[in-house]
Amino acid sequence: MIRIEQLEKSYRLQGQTKLILQIPYWSVAEGERIALLGPSGSGKSTLLHLIGGVLPVDRGELQVCGSKVSGMNEAERDAFRAANIGYIFQDFHLIPALTARQNVEMVLGGPADRRSRMQQLKEWFSRVGLAEQMDHLPSQLSRGQQQRVAIVRALINRPPLILADEPTGSLDWETGGLVMKLLLDLCEQEGLTLLAVTHDLYHARLFPKTVPISDMNRLLQSADGLAVAAGRGER
Ligand code: ADP
Ligand code: MG
Numbered sequence: 001m002i003r004i005e006q007l008e009k010s011y012r013l014q015g016q017t018k019l020i021l022q023i024p025y026w027s028v029a030e031g032e033r034i035a036l037l038g039p040s041g042s043g044k045s046t047l048l049h050l051i052g053g054v055l056p057v058d059r060g061e062l063q064v065c066g067s068k069v070s071g072m073n074e075a076e077r078d079a080f081r082a083a084n085i086g087y088i089f090q091d092f093h094l095i096p097a098l099t100a101r102q103n104v105e106m107v108l109g110g111p112a113d114r115r116s117r118m119q120q121l122k123e124w125f126s127r128v129g130l131a132e133q134m135d136h137l138p139s140q141l142s143r144g145q146q147q148r149v150a151i152v153r154a155l156i157n158r159p160p161l162i163l164a165d166e167p168t169g170s171l172d173w174e175t176g177g178l179v180m181k182l183l184l185d186l187c188e189q190e191g192l193t194l195l196a197v198t199h200d201l202y203h204a205r206l207f208p209k210t211v212p213i214s215d216m217n218r219l220l221q222s223a224d225g226l227a228v229a230a231g232r233g234e235r
Contacts, residue, residue: 001161001193002028002051004216007060007070009046020046022218023060030160033187033194035204038213042220044197047213048163051195052085053077065160086154086192088164088183092146094138100125100149101134109157124152128182144175151183155190162187164196168203180206 009021021043028034038044049055050062050069056077057070065084072080081087094103101121108117125134128148130141138146147167154162167183168176180196180203187194196207204210214220 001030001032001065002026002195003061003063005061007050007062008058009043009050009055010058019219021050023047023216024218026216028193028195030193031191033184033208034196035207035210036195036197036213037199037201037204037210038197038217038220040199042213043217044213045165047217048165048195048197051161052087052163053081084159084161086157086159086162088147088150088154088162088167088196090166090169092138092143092150094146094149094153096138099135099137100130100141103138103149104153104156107153107157120156124156127186128152142175143171144179147171147179148182151179151186155186155192158190158192160193162192162194162196164194166197166199168198168200173200173202176200177203177206 004023004026007021007023008019010017010019036044036047046055050057051064053064053069053072054077056074060070061068062070064080067080067084069077069080098106104121104124105117108121110120111117121134122131125131128151130145130148133141133145138149141149164183168180171179180198183196184194184206198204
């Protein structure tokens with residue numbers, strides 16, 4: 001599903017280049033559901049953006065869903081992402097002027113037939129406990145409910161890979177746990193691979209597998225790793 005070899009990513013800021021990720025090897029099998037852990041600034045979002053084709057790879061090889069994402073140009077990455085990736089963000093990214101249903105309908109592929117589309121939407125909103133709230137605006141929903149809508153939007157086309165960047169980060173702890181459990185259950189039922197960043201150890205323990213980013217990012221593997229990285233990165 002995901003295969004990384006000798007991957008490097010730097011950011012350029014004020015004329016300086018700073019190396020953020022250096023991953024000799026990492027792989028994720030199809031159907032795995034993984035919680036990615038690590039302190040703020042350790043490169044978790046950057047890694048998700050590379051895997052999702054949002055950011056280009058600087059060096060090394062990245063294969064996702066059978067495609068070689070490293071080496072793709074921006075248009076190719078956009079097409080790759082549309083076909084393969086469901087993205088879930090900490091702050092939902094719903095369009096405020098559209099109802100919950102319209103937010104999801106916007107991305108819904110598949111049959112053009114209006115009745116079967118409506119049926120599909122109803123089923124998914126029921127699965128996340130929002131059958132009665134389909135025609136509410138985001139502002140008329142709680143934060144937990146808004147994230148459930150975003151989950152439906154990410155999953156409804158059944159993309160093989162779901163990337164979630166701190167999906168419970170802006171929810172209270174209890175609501176966050178319920179939302180994470182729901183996301184895990186839906187991905188299991190649909191057979192989708194899930195890679196989710198979380199800060200919360202309790203939420204991480206809901207996952208069959210937990211990976212600290214320091215296990216793969218070489219820049220984090222020694223006490224002076226970041227200092228070394230900073231020095232090496234300034235070219
Ligand atoms: P995390 O998600 O683990 O908190 P990020 O991947 O967001 O970490 O960021 C990793 C490092 O890269 C941080 O030091 C951050 O400041 C830096 N960084 C992130 N985005 C950019 C950017 N667009 N330009 C320059 N530096 C960035
Ligand atoms: Mg982040």
